[in-house]
């Protein structure tokens with residue numbers, strides 16, 4: 001494993017982090033895994049209470065990269081992580097999201113063998129969680145801030161770490177150049193680390209974690225402190241790391257960085273919009289407990305759709321709202337429009353088309369001309385707020401249901417008004 005952490009030295013069960021970094025890894029090329037993605041993999045219907053581990057999709061055909069049950073960490077009387085069940089399919093980018101203090105870092109540290117669990121069991125890369133030395137050689141990690149030698153160039157930092165990682169000397173130079181290219185630093189490899197921007201430092205640290213060609217890459221808040229350009233570069237990089245960019249590459253360099261085989265990436269973040277764009281799989285925690293786990297797409301799938309209706313004349317707002325109430329449709333009147341909630345599966349469904357056509361005909365029959373009927377998409381932020389609120393109120397590991405969706409859609413509407 002290669003871990004980059006903030007502290008200067010840090011004794012672990014698997015080794016010592018040398019001057020904030022350590023490299024324990026197998027040389028690249030071993031244990032290849034086939035390509036694949038679970039982005040659009042089928043799963044249980046929305047509303048089912050859990051995502052059973054036996055149903056976790058894996059387009060790679062391989063067992064889950066991470067499958068742990070009842071993961072718990074207690075610090076004295078405080079329970080930081082409380083019986084987490086986590087299953088992550090091989091080959092996905094998995095987002096690990098939760099409010100401050102939710103237990104994300106503690107969980108990642110337990111998975112990396114840096115913190116001993118108080119309870120729980122399972123496997124990481126098919127090896128026992130309780131024997132981290134068995135899987136850490138196939139894991140790369142960036143925990144907290146990048147931590148490399150300030151006075152050395154990016155290239156020399158990577159070279160030193162590659163040697164420490166046991167990569168044969170004859171392969172080191174080529175490996176380092178490949179990594180510099182992959183993280184977008186080919187033109188700056190000769191510059192001292194301390195002269196790098198924060199985004200460059202983060203990308204070099206990810207490059208260090210990639211040196212051993214890990215099958216699992218764990219990134220704790222890699223976008224922390226980055227400006228929008230740095231975030232965009234990080235997004236492109238992370239998307240390239242599983243070897244199957246989830247969207248068309250943004251630059252020629254992106255296209256060249258695609259990895260020919262699968263790798264699982266677990267990334268924690270507070271930036272939910274980023275997580276939505278990058279991650280196939282999502283794990284939401286609150287108070288050390290699981291609030292959601294499953295495909296990101298599924299979290300966004302809704303049973304109801306909010307539609308903004310705008311009449312030609314403002315004096316029609318009140319009659320339109322009454323009309324919708326008469327049709328049994330929940331509606332909220334705004335200054336220039338009315339937002340109606342249609343219980344119609346999704347925007348592509350026939351029910352949705354029928355419901356809107358009915359609203360349109362009813363409005364026309366009352367002499368109300370609608371000049372806009374536009375669906376409003378819940379953001380991941382809205383969904384996340386709903387999950388966190390439900391978890392704080394004692395909710396369990398439920399994917400979104402009609403009730404949850406409607407409840408926080410209303411909250412989101414209120415916030416927008």
Ligand SMILES: Nc1ncnc2c1ncn2[C@@H]1O[C@H](COP(=O)(O)OP(=O)(O)OP(=O)(O)O)[C@@H](O)[C@H]1O
Pocket residue numbers: 075078079080081098099100101102103104105106107
């Ligand atoms: N070494 C420790 N000793 C005592 N309590 C700890 C320790 N490490 C973490 N905690 C507590 O465990 C809880 C979870 O912390 P953790 O850092 O895992 O959360 P987090 O989700 O990563 O938060 P953030 O997003 O703010 O980094 C917090 O209440 C924290 O104070």
